[in-house]
Amino acid sequence: MEELPWIEDTGKVAPKDARQLSKLFLDRLKVLEEGTHEYQYARNTLIEMNQTLVRFAANRFRNRGSGDMEDILQVGTIGLIKAIDRFDLSREVEFTSFAIPYIVGEIKRFFRDTTWAVHVPRRLQELRADLVHAQERLSTALDRKPTVAELAEDLCLSEDEIIEGLVAANGYTAGSLDLPMDGTGETDGSGQTLADVRGECDPEIELIENFHALGPLLEQLDERERRILDMRFVREMTQAQIGGELGVSQMHVSRLLNRTLTALRTAMLTES
Incomplete structure (x- = not known):
């Protein structure tokens, strides 16, 4: 492999050495022809050498939601690959500083798209969070559940927007198809569940x-x-x-x- 050192085990490369080697590999990657063996070696080695960046970013999300750490690491690696493909050495920016936002952004997007049981627009996801805080605050102040009008006034939104947000919030969690027909979790004696009467072949x-x-x-x-x-x-x-x-x-x-x-x-x- 001309001009590039052969790295047998990237896991043994110290972070400090990885930063120096990354500069060399990134510099060569820009002049190599895509699809060649040399190009694949340089790109794959960069991905493997910088897995510490992915693990560093993923640790911030370890206790968030129900995301499996293996899934988070895989998603973070996608962000790393995007950073490698878009990095420009002429900007004189450290690759680590450039890559971390890509990795974190990809992980945040993963949680945004997978946390909800039913996908809703980003605007409504953010509105749900505002509604939760407003409902807690007004419930404490009023000693009762706030009305739609009160929520609209508190958040400076129209009542239609509040209703849209409340409806969309139903998509955050999903009920089990194994629940009895009455939906309370208690058997009604019929033994029939929602799965027995809903759904068809896709x-x-x-x-x-x-x-x-x-x-x-x-x-x-x-x-x-x-x-x-x-x-x-x-x-x-x-x-x-x-x-x-x-x-x-x-x-x-x-x-x-x-x-x-x-x-x-x-x-x-x-x-x-």
Whole structure:
């Protein structure tokens, strides 16, 4: 590996040494061609050497919610990868200072998107927190539960906004489908639960089989075909952007995509 030291065990690299080595690897990463063995080595080594940053950031969220630490570390690593891909040495900023906000931001986004039993807009999630504090404060002052009008006045919002926030707050937690029909947690003698009378077969369940069938077929594609699919459907780049990165026309990208997708569809139909 020219110009880059071979690191057999990144876990044994001291944090101080990791900072120095990261500068070297980041500098080389910017001039290496994406997709090459050298590029993958430099990028993967940077990710592994800087796992201490992920663990440092993740420890701040150890006792928050019900998030499993392994999940938090994985999400934090996604933030680290984004920091590596977007870091610019010319800014003369320490990589650790640049990476931590990306890691923490990714973890916060994870909690924001997974803590609620039903996903609601960020605006309503924040409104729920304000409502909880306002209800506690007004309940103490009034010695009773506040009305919608009183909450609206306290938070300087309209009554419609308060009602919307209260309805959305119902999505924070979910009741069990194993509860008896009366919803109180006490048996009503019928033995019937909510699961017995709610729900139906999800037609989208068939997609799971398609995803399983698609995996091995993707592995049979060459590096360029997989890269184009990744840019189009994972990174959500336009055909023009893909063409600019590959140095080909948008029309050529369109033909490559159509050819690859047609081959995948044909292979899936053949297997089924």
